[in-house]
Every structure is written in structure tokens, then in C-alpha cells.
Amino acid sequence: MKILEKTSKSVEDAIEEALQELGADRSMVRIEVLDEGSKGLLGFLGARTARVRVTYLQQPLEEGRAFLQKLLDAAGLKSEISATMQDENAVLEIFGDDVAALIGRRGQTLDSLQYLVNIVANRNAEEKQRLIVDVEGYRKRREESLRRLALRMADKVSKDKKKMILEPMTPQERRIIHTTLQNVSNVSTYSEGEDPYRRVIISPENRD
Template identity: 25%
Template structure:
């Protein structure tokens, strides 16, 4: 089984440590709490938390080990430059080797093209699925979609009813994005991050969350009391975790269960 244990001062810190090392999101793993840890009394009796991250993403489960998962974004096909004179024992061997290499390269290219076409087809169907939902809400909508080099699927929406599609603090847009995520992965039979955006809302929201996190970290330090945020999706909590990583004298963790999980900032 593809799994690994992580130890940190809190359960959330251990989870974030594991997700960062493996470059994963929470929905790609099953989390088992081995030891919730103890805060202790003035440091006495304190113990670290330990969690186990188990890979559940169908695509990643095809890899052979945790190391393969960690290195999956860094691995490249090795090219060995060997002089032809060293490769060839005779002309017949050389000809067959070159012919086989050409066929392998052609097969690999065809496979890559087929995979890309499959992704684009799934993306087109997902785009139309979301359009149909929004139109059923009585709203006008247009959409354009792209597959980034990172593998992320982005569906950009355009509408005169953008505010209604976004909803309060992005709740409607987030719900539509979840539907798009599930629909796409059902068609493509593999994990792929789907982002739904309209009028550059995601970038604006990211900036808002970062500023809010920085301001609330100052409040947590000044008051010496934990600052709790309203529930928000995992990727929004991750934005706040990341911006606060290098700030001294505070720690961040999440509490509650999805979809009511929220971020907490606490002074050390």
C-alpha cells in the first residue's frame, strides 16, 4: 500500500507537511491519525502528533512507491548519447535497432496525442455540463477552456450575471467547481485539478485571503488569542497556510470536518 507517516507538533501540521512533501491535495489521500499529540502543561508531558497519509488517487496508485510519487513531477526521460560505432556489432543489428527506436518513438507520440485528445474531449463535455447547469439557473453564460502544462484544467466563464454565479464569498462558484471536478474525473477516469473562474475572481480572492491572513496573524500575536476563520474550501485554506509559513511566532492549523473545516491562527 502507498502510505507514509508524518510527525509534527499538531495533527494539521503533520498533514500539511505530508501534503507538501508529496505535492498532493487532501482529497488525494486518506488521513489516519495515529497519535493526536498532547500540548502538555508548561511543556511537561507534551508529545508530537503523528498521522498516516494513504494514497487513494487512482492515477497515483499506479506508481510503484512513495518515492515515485514524490519524484513524479521531476522525472524526465533519460537520453543516452552512445556513439554509433559502439552500438553496432554489424550493419543488420544497427538497422534493426534504429528501426525499433523509430517505431517506439512513433508509438509514444501517438499515445501522447491520444491522451491529449481524451483530456480535451473530457474538458469539452465538462464545459458544456457547467453551461447547462448555469443556463438552467436562468443565467446567460459563455465559456472557454484550456489544459495547462501543469495538467490543471481551467474553465473560464463570462457572463453579465457574474455576481450571481460567484455568490457570497464565492460559494456558488465553488459549488459549481466541485461539480465540474467530479464530472471531469468521472469521464477521464483519473485525477485532474479543475478550476472554474470568472472575471479573474480566483486571483482576486487569493489576494484577499493573503491580506486577511497577514492582518489576522498580527491580531493573533497582539491578543495572544487564537483567531478562527469561517469555513472555506481546502485550496483556500492552503493559500492562507502558505502565506503564513514564514511568519515567526505563529502556527496555523485547520479544525472541523468538511465542508465546515476552518483555519485557525495561533500565537506561539
Template identity: 30%
Template structure:
């Protein structure tokens, strides 16, 4: 277990959460993937994953202060976010099929930079499709277009 995983285990213990913390690499994610396996997932995930986002943010701030050489990590609980990313890729591929069929561009919902990157990567394998991020701030989204 790396320093990051150990520190997250300590943070969870202070919260009174029993969990197994696993760190590994995943191809689509260029930073370490850390999964928290626990029976108390609903408390850590929360409504619309807000608790999970907050836990990741706070954990990153603590770990960056203690270990300046750690460049980030992707925090998950019981594979919740990984499952969401798989759904996001499937949705992007469905949109790509519609774009192919109707030869018109379609916009996906607004999403954070990491999710937009996943969509761009998922659709990069389609030679007849191109993607572009448009908009600003929280309204930024991916447009899927037929390649000219």
C-alpha cells in the first residue's frame, strides 16, 4: 500500500468508517486509481456523489500538503465512479452512432474536464466522428460531429 492509500485509510478511520483501500493503475486514468471497499458506501458517496467529490477534494488537499511529490489520484467507492465512466463511454458511443446515422452534430450534457476527456478518448477510435469541447465553466460540454 502506498503513502496515499495509507493516508486515506487513516482519514476513513478518523471518520469511523471501516474500509479496505486498494490502489492500482487503470488505462483511461493517467493518475493512480484508489478504490475504497466498504459496507458504508452510501455515506461516502452521498446524493449525486457529492460526498465522494468532497472526500476526494479534502483528501487531495491533506495529501498534497503532506506529500508534495504526489501529483493526484482518482478516488472511488466500491467502483461507483468507474461504473459511471463506463456508462459515460457507452452514452458517448450511442451518440456517435446517431451522429453517423443522421450526419448531424449532437451535444452531450455539461460535464467536468475529466469526464469530457473520457468522452474524447472513447470516440477517438471512430475515424468518421470528431469531438470538440464548447462553452465555458460549468456549462462546458462535448459536441460530437461527423468528420467532414
């Protein structure tokens, strides 16, 4: 965490000098006015300069991106990381040779990597920010695949009148199944078991 104390003829001037040195804007810092200063008698007798303390706040997106890049470099993976905002989430997407190995079985390695990045990125942040780590669009493809699976299994349950137990999924993946089928008639969904073996059950809806 960077902290600067600056003095100048006015509080605003001192703040601006600190912001320029930090390369930041006001949304990225905490400002404390230590002395508002005084022009003194007749403009010079007893005059004091203004003094401020400006603290650069940790930016989770920057911290997460830097940490992730260090991990990739240490693993010897030639890669690039793009940072974008999607809704209220920041997405760090990895591109490069051999980065598919970071996904793991059903995204388990990627989920673990995302968990670690979020811990490091937010450890000193005053305002937490959720970071999503992705590899070349994997999460979007996985979401589309799960939605197709949900609709296909729901159709089978509706026809056969027998419940269907899906494979164990992460909380995020189970949420996709539940959301996809929440307005589908003739079926209902619920989850059973304990993580990491918790599963979604698609059941025929009871009709009186």
C-alpha cells in the first residue's frame, strides 16, 4: 500500500500533486487532510502550507492480474491476460499456447486458480471485488453445454416421469441448471449431497 504526504499552498494543490505521483484518480485513493494551511497575517506572517496524506488503495483487478501473470510465468506458460468488466464482475481471461491445461477436469483446476486469485487480489482491499478467471472462453462454452444438458434431461424426465440425477457439479454449475429449468413446466430441480459431490436432481413435478 503506497502512502504519500504532500504539502502545497492549498489542500487541492497538495492532493493533485499526490495523485499525479501515484498515477491515480480520487476513486483509487483515501485522502486525509492533515493541515488545511493558512495564508497568515497580511498573506505571509504565520503562513502555513497545506498538508495531506494520500493512501493508494489496493485495486483487486490490478492485484489479481499481476498475481495471475506471475503464476503463469512461473509455470513457463507463454500467455496474455485480458481484463474486462461483465456486469459487476471483473473477468481475467487467459490466452496462449498450452493454457488449456489450466482448465482441468470439468474446470476444477480453473476454479481452484480463480479461488486463489480472489484471495490474493482482495486480501487488503477496502472494497472487495469478485474476479472471474477464464481460459479462452471456456466458462461460456461450459455454461452453454450445461444449459443444453439441462433442457435435454428435463425433456426426458417429463416424458419418462422418472427423476434424473446429474453428475456432481460446482455451486456455479448447479446454479446454471436450476436457473435454466426454473420456468420449465412439468419438472422441478433440487440439490442433494455435500460438496464436492453435491448433485442436481431433476424430478417430475407432482400434479394433484
